[in-house]
Amino acid sequence: MTAVPPQGQAVTITSNNVTVRYGKILALNDFTVKVPSGIVGLLGPNGAGKSTFIKALLGLLRPDNGTMTIAGRDPSDDMGAVRDMIGYMPEHDCLIESLNAVNLVTYMGHISGMLKKDAIPRSHEVLDFVGIGEERYRDISSYSTGMKQRVKLAQAIVHDPAILFLDEPTNGMDPQGRVEMMELIKKISDSDKSIMVSTHILDDLEKASDYIIIINNGHLVTEGKIDELLAKKEGQKMIKAVGQPSELDVFLTSLKKAFEVRSAIVDGGQASIVLINKDDGNYIFKIGQESQVQIRAYYPERASLEDVFIGTLDIDNANEAEKTDAASPGNKIEGGEPGVN
Amino acid sequence: MSIDPIRYKPWSGERANHFQRIFVISKFFFLQKIKSKWILLLLILGIFISTVFPIFMYSMMPHEGLDKEIMADHMQTQIIFIFTLLLVAMICSDTISEDLRSNSFVLYFSRAIKTESYLAGKIGGAFLTLSTFTLVPPILLAIIITATQSGNDYLASFGVVGITVVAAIANTLFFLPFGLLISSLTNRKSYAAVGTFMITFILMIISGIFMEFNSNWELIDPYSVLYYFQEVIYGFDLPSNVNSGALAAIFTGFMTIPLALVYIRIHLKAVGK
Numbered sequence: 267m268t269a270v271p272p273q274g275q276a277v278t279i280t281s282n283n284v285t286v287r288y289g290k291i292l293a294l295n296d297f298t299v300k301v302p303s304g305i306v307g308l309l310g311p312n313g314a315g316k317s318t319f320i321k322a323l324l325g326l327l328r329p330d331n332g333t334m335t336i337a338g339r340d341p342s343d344d345m346g347a348v349r350d351m352i353g354y355m356p357e358h359d360c361l362i363e364s365l366n367a368v369n370l371v372t373y374m375g376h377i378s379g380m381l382k383k384d385a386i387p388r389s390h391e392v393l394d395f396v397g398i399g400e401e402r403y404r405d406i407s408s409y410s411t412g413m414k415q416r417v418k419l420a421q422a423i424v425h426d427p428a429i430l431f432l433d434e435p436t437n438g439m440d441p442q443g444r445v446e447m448m449e450l451i452k453k454i455s456d457s458d459k460s461i462m463v464s465t466h467i468l469d470d471l472e473k474a475s476d477y478i479i480i481i482n483n484g485h486l487v488t489e490g491k492i493d494e495l496l497a498k499k500e501g502q503k504m505i506k507a508v509g510q511p512s513e514l515d516v517f518l519t520s521l522k523k524a525f526e527v528r529s530a531i532v533d534g535g536q537a538s539i540v541l542i543n544k545d546d547g548n549y550i551f552k553i554g555q556e557s558q559v560q561i562r563a564y565y566p567e568r569a570s571l572e573d574v575f576i577g578t579l580d581i582d583n584a585n586e587a588e589k590t591d592a593a594s595p596g597n598k599i600e601g602g603e604p605g606v607n
Numbered sequence: 608m609s610i611d612p613i614r615y616k617p618w619s620g621e622r623a624n625h626f627q628r629i630f631v632i633s634k635f636f637f638l639q640k641i642k643s644k645w646i647l648l649l650l651i652l653g654i655f656i657s658t659v660f661p662i663f664m665y666s667m668m669p670h671e672g673l674d675k676e677i678m679a680d681h682m683q684t685q686i687i688f689i690f691t692l693l694l695v696a697m698i699c700s701d702t703i704s705e706d707l708r709s710n711s712f713v714l715y716f717s718r719a720i721k722t723e724s725y726l727a728g729k730i731g732g733a734f735l736t737l738s739t740f741t742l743v744p745p746i747l748l749a750i751i752i753t754a755t756q757s758g759n760d761y762l763a764s765f766g767v768v769g770i771t772v773v774a775a776i777a778n779t780l781f782f783l784p785f786g787l788l789i790s791s792l793t794n795r796k797s798y799a800a801v802g803t804f805m806i807t808f809i810l811m812i813i814s815g816i817f818m819e820f821n822s823n824w825e826l827i828d829p830y831s832v833l834y835y836f837q838e839v840i841y842g843f844d845l846p847s848n849v850n851s852g853a854l855a856a857i858f859t860g861f862m863t864i865p866l867a868l869v870y871i872r873i874h875l876k877a878v879g880k
Contacts, residue, residue, distance in 0.1 A: 354717035
């Protein structure tokens with residue numbers, strides 16, 4: 267029998283200056299992060315390096331440089347022990363469709379080292395937990411996308427791993443299913459698991475996660491507690507104004523002098539402006555009056571994780587473009603804001 | 608389905624060591640295969656045609672003991688070769704192709720399963736399934752002939768039983784790497800099955816054409832390679848036109864090259880390259 271991994275204990279994951287290359291492509295570039303326990307969101311655009319990071323943590327890839335540890339163990343050197351601590355729910359279809367859910371989850375428990383006497387009752391237990399009822403005896407090929415997502419979660423938790431990697435857990439699920447899936451993830455995290463969730467549905471993550479890591483072009487862009495990241499957007503207000511285009515331009519110019527304007531769309535006689543103002547709106551209305559524009563709406567713009575994500579990536583992409591321009595002045599791009607999506 | 612009121616329950620129990628998990632893969636594969644009605648049908652048909660008749664014939668016929676010639680003749684019959692090939696084609700067809708099609712490699716490799724463990728598990732499962740035809744019946748035949756012998760030299764007869772075990776293992780293992788290779792090249796089960804069968808026959812045809820110019824071409828034919836290898840196992844001399852070095856090289860090549868290619872293919876797949 268192997269040593270039982272630290273079940274039920276929060277485990278930390280560290281990555282120190284990790285570099286992974288696929289030939290000439292730099293998938294992870296000097297990536298350093300310390301992932302705390304709890305539900306952690308791993309965010310990044312497609313090709314940012316999220317999957318590479320997870321694969322390196324699983325020991326499937328050996329980093330070209332740097333070190334990674336899970337609960338103090340290096341996944342490249344101690345693959346067996348590390349993977350026994352991990353449950354992985356992949357993004358894409360991966361279920362053996364000729365099996366039914368009970369057989370698949372039992373088999374997965376079994377190859378995770380569970381004995382037969384434990385694997386069968388445990389598979390029923392986790393299928394109950396994820397909400398798969400009598401359907402568990404049907405072949406997986408007949409399941410809906412939502413049911414398959416639940417079975418994928420069940421196979422990831424059957425051996426009660428200390429760490430869970432969930433790649434797009436709500437992919438293809440209806441709104442009700444998404445809510446239920448996030449509820450399940452929260453319930454799992456209540457038993458001191460470290461759960462790393464990679465998703466594009468940031469709304470789901472905002473409700474469930476404690477900590478966010480944003481990754482772009484293989485490097486860490488930002489990380490922090492979700493409350494702290496959202497607090498950076500505190501005081502964000504939306505203004506809707508109408509008036510002559512020339513007056514709107516004057517209004518916008520005045521606002522830019524007085525406030526940090528995050529975005530502005532002026533279309534014909536209408537303007538939508540997002541700015542930061544932590545005081546009341548009296549001064550804004552005064553500027554409006556002076557510019558002879560009509561302010562139709564002024565309200566707090568709720569900061570969301572999506573704002574944080576897009577804003578952070580915009581800044582990072584702009585920085586990257588600046589670096590590229592500095593490195594090769596002959597290739598300077600004319601017009602437009604560099605790197606803005 | 609609704610929001611489940613059930614709480615997540617941690618599990619604490621003993622875990623099997625990593626080596627035992629290979630047997631889990633083998634056992635699972637074997638149980639899946641043995642439930643397939645087509646494989647069962649082929650097994651029953653093959654055992655009936657190749658073994659049941661010889662069992663009756665040899666047990667009723669007066670005999671002093673178990674001769675090497677009897678068992679070698681039995682192991683070298685074309686009917687056993689054809690049924691073995693058919694079974695390999697059916698058993699190996701979805702061994703890897705199913706995992707390729709469903710992307711289920713990730714389920715294995717996110718657990719404490721290395722590429723070599725995965726491959727060993729799958730080969731073990733295929734070996735167990737195929738051995739119900741290639742290993743068990745010949746040994747049963749050898750034991751029945753020994754049990755019904757009139758002579759007293761049981762030691763010699765059991766010696767032949769032992770050699771038969773080795774010959775049957777060689778028979779079982781010979782085609783598995785090749786079947787696995789074909790299975791790893793496609794995600795369609797039917798292509799893998801037909802491919803295994805067809806490529807063997809194409810090799811036989813090529814061998815038949817070119818051996819008129821040079822007798823060494825005979826060793827391209829898998830049936831000939833297996834036939835001569837059985838001769839070596841049973842201790843008979845090889846015909847003068849057969850180059851023993853070439854035979855050893857081709858037999859080793861048949862067993863190792865496909866396995867190496869399968870290993871590389873799965874390893875790259877596991878890493879996602």
